[in-house]
Amino acid sequence: MTKPQIRPATGAQYSRIHGVGGYRPVRVIPNSEVLEWIDSSDEWIRTRSGIAERRWAGPEESVAEMSVQAAGKAIAQAGIAPEQIGGVIVATVSHLKQTPAIATEIAERLGCGTAPAFDISAACAGFGYGLGLADGMIRGGNAEYVLVIGVERLSDLTDKSDRSTAFIFGDGAGAAIVGPSDTPGIGKLIWGSDGSQRDVISQTQAWDTAFAKPDAINGAGTETKWPALRMEGQPVFRWAVWEMAKVAQQALDAAGITADQLGAFIPHQANMRITDAMIKALKLPESVPVARDIAETGNTSAASIPLAMERMLESGEAHSGDLALIIGFGAGLVYAAAVVTLP
Ligand SMILES: CC(C)(COP(=O)(O)OP(=O)(O)OC[C@H]1O[C@@H](n2cnc3c(N)ncnc32)[C@H](O)[C@@H]1OP(=O)(O)O)[C@@H](O)C(=O)NCCC(=O)NCCS
Numbered sequence: 561m562t563k564p565q566i567r568p569a570t571g572a573q574y575s576r577i578h579g580v581g582g583y584r585p586v587r588v589i590p591n592s593e594v595l596e597w598i599d600s601s602d603e604w605i606r607t608r609s610g611i612a613e614r615r616w617a618g619p620e621e622s623v624a625e626m627s628v629q630a631a632g633k634a635i636a637q638a639g640i641a642p643e644q645i646g647g648v649i650v651a652t653v654s655h656l657k658q659t660p661a662i663a664t665e666i667a668e669r670l671g672c673g674t675a676p677a678f679d680i681s682a683a684c685a686g687f688g689y690g691l692g693l694a695d696g697m698i699r700g701g702n703a704e705y706v707l708v709i710g711v712e713r714l715s716d717l718t719d720k721s722d723r724s725t726a727f728i729f730g731d732g733a734g735a736a737i738v739g740p741s742d743t744p745g746i747g748k749l750i751w752g753s754d755g756s757q758r759d760v761i762s763q764t765q766a767w768d769t770a771f772a773k774p775d776a777i778n779g780a781g782t783e784t785k786w787p788a789l790r791m792e793g794q795p796v797f798r799w800a801v802w803e804m805a806k807v808a809q810q811a812l813d814a815a816g817i818t819a820d821q822l823g824a825f826i827p828h829q830a831n832m833r834i835t836d837a838m839i840k841a842l843k844l845p846e847s848v849p850v851a852r853d854i855a856e857t858g859n860t861s862a863a864s865i866p867l868a869m870e871r872m873l874e875s876g877e878a879h880s881g882d883l884a885l886i887i888g889f890g891a892g893l894v895y896a897a898a899v900v901t902l903p
Contacts, residue, residue: 569701575694576745577903578640578705579737581633582870583626584857585617594727597720605727610832614730614858616715623655626733627666627711630866634707635670637903638737642670645737646703648677649693651686651862653891654712655679666709675703683761684828685751685888686710686862687734688896692749694738705739710862717763719788728831729789730858734866736903747815747899750807754893757799760792761891789891800834800889805841807897808887812842815899822848823882824872824902828889829854829864838887849877861890869902878902 590613591602605611617626627650635642648670650663663677682689687710694706714729738746764787808827812819825848827835832854839850851868860867865886872878880902887897 571699571701572740573699574741574744575698575738576741576743576901577736578739579634579637579903580866580870580873581630581635581637581735582863582867583629583733584867585615585621585626585731587616587618588613589616591727598723598726600723600727608833609728610835610852610854611727611858612855615732617713617731621731623652623662623711623713624665624669626731627662627709627735628669630711630733630735631666631670631707631709634735634737638705638739640705640737640739642672645670645672645675645705645707647694647697647706648672648675649690649706649708650677650679651682651690651708651710652679652712653681653683653686653861654714654717656716670707672707682862682894682896683892684830684859684861684864684890685892685894685896687865688749688751688886688888688898689894691736691738691746691898691900692751692896695746695749698738698740705737707735707737709733709735710864710866712861712863714789714859714861717787717789719764719785722788722790724793725789725791728859730860732857732860732863732867734863734870736866745901747811747817749896749898750811750814751896752894757795757893760795760799760893762790763787764790797831797834799893800830801837801841804887804889804895805838807889807895808838808842808885811887811897811899812885817883817899819843819848820845821883822885824849824851824878824884826851826865826868826872826884826886828887829857829868830859830890862888864888873902
C-alpha cells in the first residue's frame with residue numbers, strides 16, 4: 561500500500577508590495593524642545609544625526625491606532641478589500657502590553673476576518689523581517705495578501721535625560737500590503753543577527769526587575785527608573801557603517817541588480833551620517849534618490865523604512881515600479897536587506 565501523501569500548499573510564483581501607507585503623530589518635537597531636557601545644541605544634533613525634528617505620539621495615538629491609520633492607506637493604495645488579507649504581521653518593540661499580540665486588535669479593527677495575526681520583535685530590522693515572512697507566506701500558498709506593519713512609540717521608552725538617545729527616537733507607523741505578482745517584486749532577503757552584540761542597544765532593565773523595586777514607576781530615588789532604551793553609540797555606528805554596507809551589497813548581488821539600476825535607496829533612518837557612509841561604501845551614483853526622512857521624523861525603528869518609502873513616493877522623488885534597495889538594522893543586533901519594486 562502506498563503511503564498517503566500530503567497535498568502541498570501552492571502559492572503565487574512571485575510577490576510584490578501592492579501598497580504602502582504611513583501615520584505620523586501630530587505633535588512635532590523640534591530640537592529646541594530636546595534642549596530643555598539635555599545639555600546639547602541644535603547644531604550638534606543636526607550634524608551628528610541629521611535630525612531637525614521628530615514626532616511623538618499623544619495619548620490617543622496608540623500603537624494600534626497609528627497602525628490602523630497607516631494600514632488603511634496601504635490597503636487603499638493596493639486596491640484590495642480588508643477581507644482579502646490573509647495575514648497581519650506587526651513589527652514593534654514598543655507595544656508595552658505583551659499579551660495578546662497587538663496584531664489581533666489591528667486585524668479585527670481593519671476587518672481582516674480571521675486572518676492569522678502576530679507580532680514580531682526585530683527592532684529596526686522588523687519591517688524587513690516582516691516582508692520576508694510575507695513573501696514566504698504568499699509564495700508558499702498560506703496567504704494571498706499579507707499586511708506588514710512597522711510601528712513604534714519609542715517616546716515611551718526614551719529617557720529624556722540620556723544625552724545619547726533623547727534626541728534620536730521618534731514615533732509613527734508604516735504599513736505595506738504584500739501580495740501575488742506576475743513578475744519578481746521582492747528579491748532574496750539578506751538577513752541575520754549577531755547576538756554577541758546584544759548589549760549595545762537594549763532596554764535598561766527587564767520589567768520584572770524594574771517592578772521589583774518600589775520607586776520603579778515614578779522614577780523617584782536614584783536607583784531605579786522606568787525602563788528605557790540605552791545605546792552605545794560608537795559601536796553601533798561602526799557596525800552599521802562597515803557591516804551593513806556589505807549586507808546591502810549582498811542584497812543587490814542576490815537580486816542581480818547594480819546600484820545604478822536603482823530608483824531609490826531606502827535605508828533604515830538611524831542616523832543621516834550612517835546613510836551617507838553607506839552611500840559611499842556602495843558607490844551609489846548621485847542620480848539615485850536617497851531617503852532622508854530622518855530629518856523630520858527621527859529614528860522610528862521598525863516604522864522608518866515604510867514611512868520613508870511613502871514619503872519618497874508622495875514627493876515624487878521615487879516612482880511606482882522603480883527598484884528600491886531597503887536595509888534595516890538595529891537592536892539584537894539584527895539586519896535585513898532586499899531589493900524591492902516600489903508600489
Ligand atoms: C549617538 C551618536 C550620534 C553620538 O555621536 P558620537 O560622535 O559617537 O558621540 P560620543 O558619544 O563619542 O561623544 C562625542 C562628544 O560629543 C559629546 N556629546 C555626546 N552626546 C551629546 C549630545 N547629545 N549633545 C552634545 N554633545 C554630546 C560628548 O560629551 C563628547 O564630547 P567630548 O568629545 O568633549 O568628550 C553616534 O554615536 C551615533 O549616531 N551612533 C549610532 C546610533 C544609531 O544610529 N543608532 C540607531 C541604530 S538603530
